[in-house]
Structures are given as structure tokens and as C-alpha cells.
Amino acid sequence: MEEKMKIKEIIVVEGKDDTTAIKRAVSADTIETNGSSIGEVVLEQIKLAQQTRGVILFTDPDFPGEKIRKTIAEKIPGCKHAFLSKEAARPKRGRGIGVEHASPDDIRQALQSVQEEMEEYKSDITFEDLIYAGLIGGSQSKERRERLGLLLKIGYTNGKQLQKRLQMFQISREAFLQAINEIETGGNIE
Structure with missing residues (x-):
């Protein structure tokens, strides 16, 4: 059996089902926000994770997921970001959208394409x-x-x-x- 890709950073996800999907795809630790109203305790965990190992924000490609991503990125600078397309985050059957519905391959691809947030950069794209x-x-x-x-x-x-x-x-x-x-x-x- 092939060894899973190991992720050094701690991956921030929205819930338990997201953690399960991540662990099917890669070897990684996660922190769960448990929804869009992120508590101070969770923010402190994420801040410590960022200082010690680094953080990858991997939220659902929907409005609540973007709200969580924005909240964390504003309070904890320097996070990395992984993104799924809406198509990859849709279930085969049923409704909804989320990391928990993505295939292990789509999750690995998103983590391999991680983007790093940079401060003090002025883009020349107007x-x-x-x-x-x-x-x-x-x-x-x-x-x-x-x-x-x-x-x-x-x-x-x-x-x-x-x-x-x-x-x-x-x-x-x-x-x-x-x-x-x-x-x-x-x-x-x-």
C-alpha cells in the first residue's frame, strides 16, 4: 500500500466530516472551527499552530467557508490557503457543498497547489x-x-x-x- 502524503502544517477545516475526508487523503493534523462563529479558544489554537508548524486554511467553497477563511486570515496573518472547486466539493448524490464530499485525489491536488498569503505586496493588476x-x-x-x-x-x-x-x-x-x-x-x- 502506498504511503500517504504527509502535511507538516496543521489544516484548519470546518468540522469532523472534513477531518475524516482529509485523513482519507493525507497524513495530517487538523483543527476544526465547528462553524462560522469561531470561538476565541479555537482562534488561540490556530494562532499557536501558525507559530509552531504553520497553518493551511481549507474551508468549503461557499459563503460560510469564505467567511471563516477571511476571519482567520485577518486575525492570524501568514496562513496558507488550499482551495477546492465547487464541482469537486459537491456530493455524488444529494445536496450540499463541502470538503467532506471531495475525493482523496481532489484533496491531495488542492493541498499540492496551496497558496501562501503574502503581506506588503502591491499588485500591478488594476x-x-x-x-x-x-x-x-x-x-x-x-x-x-x-x-x-x-x-x-x-x-x-x-x-x-x-x-x-x-x-x-x-x-x-x-x-x-x-x-x-x-x-x-x-x-x-x-
Whole structure:
């Protein structure tokens, strides 16, 4: 039997089912937020984890998951981020969306594509660039942002937060333009 990929950092997930899915895919420790109203005790655990081993935020690709990610990232700088597409987080049958529904392969791929949050980086991608690229204000903007998030491995974000996310992960103008070109030409996502 093949040995599981080992993750040094502690992975922050939303609940027990997410921990179970992570442990099926990789060898890792987790901290569970138990929902979007993260208590001070959990925040202190995450802060200690960040100081000692590092943290990977791996929340569901939905509004509550993004809220949890944002709350933690604001209070504990320097976290790494793993993202799943909504498609990978949907169950085969039934409803819902979450890390717990992802296949071990999708979880491993997300963890291998982890993004590191950087401070003090000023992106040269302007708000006007986002409008011109059809990522804000157009009829297909949401779909284009979803595809951009997959291509750049930064997850989905709404139009208001997109420029901040590009800056947070230090996405270069060259990488941004290459991704926009792939969206325009219908290139394949890895």
C-alpha cells in the first residue's frame, strides 16, 4: 500500500466530516472551527499552530467557508490557503457543498497547489484590468472569476474581493494575463 502524503502544517477545516475526508487523503493534523462563529479558544489554537508548524486554511467553497477563511486570515496573518472547486466539493448524490464530499485525489491536488498569503505586496493588476477582462460587471463575470480562481489556484471570489485576493497571493500581471488568455481561448485547466 502506498504511503500517504504527509502535511507538516496543521489544516484548519470546518468540522469532523472534513477531518475524516482529509485523513482519507493525507497524513495530517487538523483543527476544526465547528462553524462560522469561531470561538476565541479555537482562534488561540490556530494562532499557536501558525507559530509552531504553520497553518493551511481549507474551508468549503461557499459563503460560510469564505467567511471563516477571511476571519482567520485577518486575525492570524501568514496562513496558507488550499482551495477546492465547487464541482469537486459537491456530493455524488444529494445536496450540499463541502470538503467532506471531495475525493482523496481532489484533496491531495488542492493541498499540492496551496497558496501562501503574502503581506506588503502591491499588485500591478488594476481594477480597470478586471473590468476589461470581463471579471466584473459583465453577464459572464461570475463564471469567468470561477475559471480564473481554478486556473490561478486562488479559489473563487466575488468581484469586490478579487483584486485583494490577487494581491494577497502575489499573482503577477504575466500569470493573470496568461490565465485570461486561457479563459478567452477555452484552454484546459490542469
